[in-house]
Amino acid sequence: MIGLFNMMRNKRLFVLLIGLILFIAVMGFSLSDRKDLTWPEKFLNDTVGYVQQWFYKPAGYVAGLFEDIRTMRELYEENARLRTTVASYARDKSKYNRIEQENARLQAKLNFTEEQKNRNNYTYMIAQVVSVSPDAYNRTFKINLGSRHGLKENMAVVTEQGLIGMISSVSPFTANVIPITELDGQSVNPKFISATVEGKEEDSFGIIESYNIENGQLLMSKIAEEDPLTEGDVVITSGLGDVFPVGIVIGTVTSHQVGDFGLTRTAFIEPAAEFDKLSEVLVVKVPEAAGDAE
Template sequence: MLTLFKLLGNKRLFFLLMGLILFIAVMGFTLGPRAGLSWPEKFTKDTVGFVQYIVYKPVSYITGFFEDIANLRSLQKENEELKIALAHYTRDKARYNSIEQDNERYSNLLKFTDEQKARNKDYEYRIAQVISVSNDPDNRSLVINLGSQNGIKNGMAVTSDKGLVGTVSHVSNFTSTVKLLTTLDPKDPNSNAIAATVQGNENKSFGMIESFDSDKGMFLMTKIKSDDPLKEGDTIISSGLGGEFPRFMVIGKVVSRQKGSYGLTDTAYIEPATEFSDWNELFVVITPEVPQ
């Protein structure tokens, strides 16, 4: 019995020594210089690589999916911020354009009033806002925001920065009605003809603007003498005769001239200087002849 235990003990010691020797040999073989891997190492590496592929590939997909979601949320937030910025830019650009147009318009109005003051220092131009416009073909008129409280009276001339518009026909405390020149009619006893002349030839030219041809969109100037120097392209202004309209108010340009009905005087078609539409501001002309 004792001999058997000794034998088994010697075998265990033997296997242990053989295992240790084999382990040292494998370690020496592995760590030593060699051209390639052994088949156990290849098998181990391939196994580990396959396991990594099986495990890490889905993990990388899942990780990438959540990263894409995070990027998508970030992109959506950025797009919302860009949309808000674009809306602000559009609003600010529209506001800037409106302010720029207002500044340009006010600059033109100031230039107009300065020119009129230099031409005739006795006239005062009071700026008025247009409240409403009547498109009634039989009684075209508009309403401005100046009335008797502002010194406005019936018969005062109203002009834009381009040309004569009409005359004040009715006045209330805070508003006034302006009758447009497009309503001129020699058959109407309440229609006042305009004594007109050619700018630059005020002492040589004369005529009367009594009517407006709605089909042609032009004034008809009559009573022009045959030796009058009036010609196409001339600027027609009010002469101030008769006292109904102040002097030097621009009316329009001569488009054509022809003989009158009886051949004694000529007539001319005058294209209005103003378009009689889309007004924002107008001027009421205050003259010394009109009591304040």
């Protein structure tokens, strides 16, 4: 029994020795300088390559998918940033345009008020129109200045183009303005506007007492027959009557004719100011009114 065991152990050692010799031989053959692979090596390479392609392609697809997702996310974020930039640009441009228009408008008003103040020493207060009466027989409008700001009844209200009207009533923080287009020579107080012609103040005089709604013009009456008034003349307030300050532009003469009784003439005046869509006006304060307000 012992002999059999020894013989089997010797066989295992023999087989192990033979295997080790073959392994060393194969290693030496593989590491030798050869140009061609053996058919087992070729078979093994092809098998491994074929199997690898099935793992490599899906892995490449998955890697590409993640890369595409990352790229899409970057594009989405960039697009969001661009939309925000465009929105900011549009907002800033709109704000800039409003500021530019406001600046031009205020410059025009400043130039107007400076010219008028240098000529007549008036004080102007800018007021916003807050509402317009819907009553067809009472076309007044309300402004956001009142007695607390020094306003009084019958103060003249103008724009940079010309005379708009006068203050008809005053509250602490608001005032009602009646436009000159509401003149009818009867119910409106004052009932008329004393007027003259710019450049002919010493020789020309008339009274504007009504507005013709059909042709959109003011009627100037009581013009002397020898009055030098003619078409194209600029009509301004004369300052008589202690209501309207002198020198405020009313409009331009479009036509004139002999009056009803042939002793005087009448003329139609195209208003200088625009009465539609009023948003901002100027209240005229003469030095006396300013002193009273103080």
